[in-house]
Amino acid sequence: MNRAAGIDPVATKPAAVSISGTGTHRAIxxxxxxxxxxxxxxxxIIPGxxxxxxxxxxxxxxxTDIQLLRGLRADxxxxxxxxxxxxxxxxxVGTDPELTAGTLVVINPTHPTEPSFLLGHNIDGLWQERTLVPATAVRGGLxxxxxxxxxxxLAPLLEPLAVAGYALEAFAPFDVRTLVxxxxxxxxxxxxxAARRRLGPAVRTVLVHHTPAGLRFSEAGRHRADVLVDHGRLTDLRxxxxxxxxxxxxxxxxxxRALDAVLAMPLDGGLVIDVVGGLPPGTRSxxxxxxxxxxxxxxxxGGLPDPIAIASVTSAAGRRVRILGHRGVANRHLLDAAAELARDPERYRELVTHETDLDGAVGVLRLLARSRNRVVDGRRLVKLAIRFTAGRVAGRHPDVPR
Structure with a gap:
């Protein structure tokens, strides 16, 4: 199929042209x-x-990628x-004129109103040299x-920092003295x-770990939480x-299990919970x-509704609890995360613990899919970055004129 296309921005940023041809690219x-x-x-595929x-x-x-590889999700x-x-x-043709060939971009992976677009879940994602973004996502400003x-x-941290920022934004209206x-x-x-920038300099942070290796990583970190806790001690937390x-x-x-442990904690003040972690269908507590x-x-x-919906419920023990959850982020969360990473990059850099190319990623991903052990090459893996070689293609590539 022949489609209109621009020029691959390996070294320059030229105007779009119309070409034809077929080609392939590499993907995991x-x-x-x-x-x-x-x-x-x-x-x-040349974009239509x-x-x-x-x-x-x-x-x-x-x-969530690892959950897909383990067969825990059916996307x-x-x-x-x-x-x-x-x-x-x-x-x-017909795209926003600001979206020109060569422009560096981030894609918001979750469409707030169109469930047919969920990048890397029901639409093929970024672990490939070329990703086709459908018109519904482009029109939606994603x-x-x-x-x-x-x-x-720091690119692999952009979307997860936006997720954390969404949660902290939801907590900000409350009198939060401790963030667990x-x-x-x-x-x-x-x-x-990111907590103190969102919740104020006096907030106390507590990070709960599930493995000894994770606890050791945090203990050695330059920007550690105020309190580090093993998950088995959560109900002892005051x-x-x-x-x-x-x-x-x-x-x-x-x-x-984590939610039930939180609801059993002895607390003196109000409690607000954000369920960012996924839930299997039909889950109840x-x-x-x-x-x-x-x-x-x-x-x-994806940032809707705005302001965020928060439920007020009563636990089995009679405690009033505010609880919310969210999927995806709004564009503003991604742009704020990009600004935060640019403002203080060294605060976050140590979290990108491993880096590899497309071929090397396969071995690491297989290891993560088979085991819950996140120690790779003798180091705790927090975030893996997969780097791509610009313009590397197999055969004749349809978005590069010959």
């Missing part, structure tokens, strides 16, 4: 079983009206990955230009580092006076009778 492809991964050539082709520069690996995308940045490689000075080494973060993955560590906010940054198979947690989490999507 899921095959018959969840853990069967391989780098393979895929057809490169309103579409864009994005050349990935750096992609990240998220906890159909053959190529996954929703964190990262890239450059516009080809432009379909392709966001970034400053040319954006540090690509359950989950020592990327979102948890980012929330620790947050002290004032309101408590809890961020559940947990894998979907651990969220309900005996500690919150009658509360549809899955529906509650789905009530906020």
């Amino acid at each position: 492809v899921r095959t018959a079983t969840a853990t069967a991964l391989a780098v393979a050539d895929r057809p490169t 009206p309103g579409e864009l082709s994005i050349a990935t520069e750096v992609a990240g690996v998220c906890g 159909p995308a053959t190529v996954i990955g929703h964190e990262g940045i890239g450059r516009i490689a080809a432009v379909g 392709v966001l230009p970034l400053p040319a000075t954006t540090d690509p080494g 973060i359950i989950g020592d993955g990327t979102v948890g560590h980012l929330a620790v580092r 947050p002290g006076p004032g309101g408590v906010a809890v961020l559940l940054a947990t894998p979907r198979d651990a969220t309900i 005996a500690m919150l009778p009658g509360v549809d947690l899955v529906a509650l989490r789905a009530a906020n999507c």
Whole structure:
């Protein structure tokens, strides 16, 4: 199929042209079983009206990606990955004139009103040299230009920092004296580092870990939480006076246990909980009778509604609890995260613990899919960055004129 396209911005940023041809690009492809991964050539599609082709520069690996590889989610995308940045490689007719070939962009992976677009879940994602962004996402404003000075080494942190920022934004109206973060993955560590800018300099941060290796990583960090806790000691935690906010940054198979442990904590002040971690369908908690947690989490999507919907419920013990959840982020959360990373990059850089290319990523991903051990090459893996070689293609590439 012949489609209008722009020029691949390997070194320059020329105007869009119309060309024809066929070609392939390299991608990490899921095959018959969840853990069967391989780098393979895929057809490169020239974008049609309103579409864009994005050349990935750096992609990240998220906890939900690992859940997909373990078969814990049934999302159909053959190529996954929703964190990262890239450059516009080809432009379909009728797109926003600001979205020109060569522009550095981040893609908001979650459409707030159109469930058919969920990048890396039901739409093929960023673990490939070219990603086709459909017109519904482009029209929805989900392709966001970034400053040319954006540090690509921090790109895998942009979307998870936006997730943490969304949660902290929801907590800000409350009198939060203590922030408890359950989950020592990327979102948890980012929330620790961003908390005081959002909640004030006096907020006390508590990071709850699930493994000894995670606890050791935090103990050695330059920007550690005020209190580091093993998950087995959570019910012994005494947050002290004032309101408590809890961020559940947990894998979907651990969220309900963490929620029940939080509801059993002895508290002196108010409690507000954000269920960022996923939930299997039909999940309920005996500690919150009658509360549809899955529906509650789905009530906020991609920044809508605004202000965020927060439920007030009564626990089985008679405690009034404010609880919310959210999927995805708004564009403003991504742009704020980009500004924060540019403002204080060294506060966050140590969280990108591992880096590899497309071929090297396959071995790391297979390891993460088979085991919950996140020690790779002798070091705790928090965030893996996959770097792509600009313009590297197989065969004749349709968005590069010959």
